[in-house]
Amino acid sequence: MKEISTQKITEVVESLCLEAAYNLGQDVEALIRSGLAKEESEFGKYIIGQILDNIEIARNEKTAMCQDTGITVVYVEIGQDVHVVGGSLQEAIHEGVRKGYTSGYLRKSVVADPLFKRINTKDNTPAVIYLDMVPGESLKIMVVPKGGGSENMSAIKMLKPSDGVDGVKDFIVQTVTQAGGNPCPPVIVGVGIGGTMEKAAMLAKKALTRQAGKANEDPNYARLESEVLEKINLSGVGPQGLGGRVTALAVHIEDFPTHIAALPVAVNINCHASRHAEAIL
Amino acid sequence: MAQIKKINTPLTEEIIESLHAGDRVAITGVIYTGRDAAHKRLVQTIAEGKPLPVEINGQTIYYVGPCPAKPNQAIGSCGPTTSGRMDTYSPILLDQGQKGMIGKGPRNQSVIDAMKRNKAVYFAAIGGAGAVIARTVRKAQVVAYEDLGPEAIHRLEVVDFPCIVVIDCAGNDLYKIGPEKFRQA
Structure with missing residues (x-):
């Protein structure tokens, strides 16, 4: 004891x-930096550059x-x-x-x-x-x-099992692209599939804290993550919703067994300031 | 990307007419902060026919709830909040003479119609770049609704506050034009 x-x-x-609040994780920062290399829009590049400067200032000056x-x-x-x-x-x-x-x-x-x-x-x-x-x-x-702006753009839907993989993909992509510039893209997308209604939402939130960009260990879910990410980034929404290639930095999916009648899907969006800090006592 | 246009507040009709969706600007002068709770009170006050605690006519409102200032700062981190939550209130304030709005994210048609009707402009600041933006704020002071804490109306003096014109007074909307250019599916 x-x-x-x-x-x-x-x-x-x-x-x-x-x-x-002060110190963004290196994993998230590295993904943002890689977004800068992928971005083709002039505004998009400018915005990601400002976001990177901002991370540096916050870290050095110990400010939010x-x-x-x-x-x-x-x-x-x-x-x-x-x-x-x-x-x-x-x-x-x-x-x-x-x-x-x-x-x-x-x-x-x-x-x-x-x-x-x-x-x-x-x-x-x-x-x-x-x-x-x-x-x-x-x-x-x-x-x-x-943050409230990205939380407000999150959604949950109780799909039918017959909606299948395509139904899940469409719901995630629609949720993120319809959010447009509101949740401060480029975003990180947390997804929970399965369980009960609240379990799916809990999984989606927890998914945001996974090491940024790390794939699900199950190859089926890893493939779904990369396909959904690609589709989101074809939308053209771009950094801050002003147009561009980089709308999302990563899609993290977590899954859980579910009821024979059910296919719950929750999407929890986080802005580029995807913050978390932990300690073990 | 376009050259940065330096502009001053209060915004005149001449300045507003010269701005186009997609222009980068650096704003210098006085702007006022206001979010959901402050907008709700302003609009209620107008409905009751009472005088507003700050003069809105000709002014620019920045949708922000700043972090508190550290002892060596004028203001804490102060990036924009989502403007769409102000869509219910903005047309009423624009009809009262408000000329500029600064925030992030798209606006609905009733706001755009009110902007065209009243010759007003909507700027985007970069969401999540609050520490960068704070460096352009020289002075901040609460001027109304102090009880709202971070949602109180602050008077800010800014120098070269960086923004992008996202909806101009003709109704051109970069949130539609921009993504359209890059949409592949």
Whole structure:
């Protein structure tokens, strides 16, 4: 049995909020750079150049790369042999977010009620927390600040099994291309196929945190990823929707067994600032 | 790619008529920030026939909710938000004399019609380039709706703020023209 204090968890969450907002992963940056080489549109090249400059400035000056520092999604994998001491795990995470968004000069982008009282909570809490229990005695925390513009362009559809591969492809491609310039292309596309409605959505969100551009290990899904990516990039939407070759940088598909009657497909879009940071305690 | 045109706010009709979809511009002068919540209040105030907290006539509104400024900064990261969410409100403000809009993403036909009717222009700033854009902001100050936090209306003084003219006052729309050129399927 390993003991981990809530104080330690709060400290780690705070620093992960800053790390994610300031310092884009090298994997995502490398994909953006390769997009610059593929882009033919003059505006597209200019835009990708500015995005790369922006990444550099944010990293060097420890400033948020995008003002939309997101609603904070936090994935926790807690080992069965971990004992959290000193209070509530969830409250420790919220406290870390509260501190990070204040000390890091990050924007507070959460309203307390989605419909009737859209009043800013002023500290970016509550975080959206997903707990998963796993064997072992470590605690893994991943912070994913998720921007609103790209989240708004996401979609879920309960397809019929007879819609098959073509139905899945069409739904993903349509969702991304109809979003046009709204989600800040070039985007990363997370897709969840199977499970139940909410499981598909969870898979799509988690897919965004995969190493950028890494293919699914199943060759069938890997082929689907590359075919969908190609089709999206034939749309002409381009960087920021102003026309060009590079609309998406990668398509990440995750799958799960499903009901005999079902073929759920969820598409969660992330902008080029595809941010996440993790730590293992 | 076109030469960068340097322009100043407030935008005159002469400047607006000289801008075409696809022009790159560098904007210098005063602009105001405003997002969904501020637009909703502005439009409600107009409907009630009350005076607005800031003069909209002749002005440019930038759709942004900035990060807080660090001690050595005028403003934190401040890239554009999705303009489409303002489509419900913009025609009303354009009819009140608003001349410029800065954001990202396409606008609907009722906004474009209002732009043609009132001779206004819509610029795109680069979404996600908030740290680059922040360097062009010299001064930022909240002038209305402080309770909205990042959504409050700020008065910004900008120098060579980089934008692209995406919809001009004749209704030419780079979000249609641009992708059309590169569409292969």
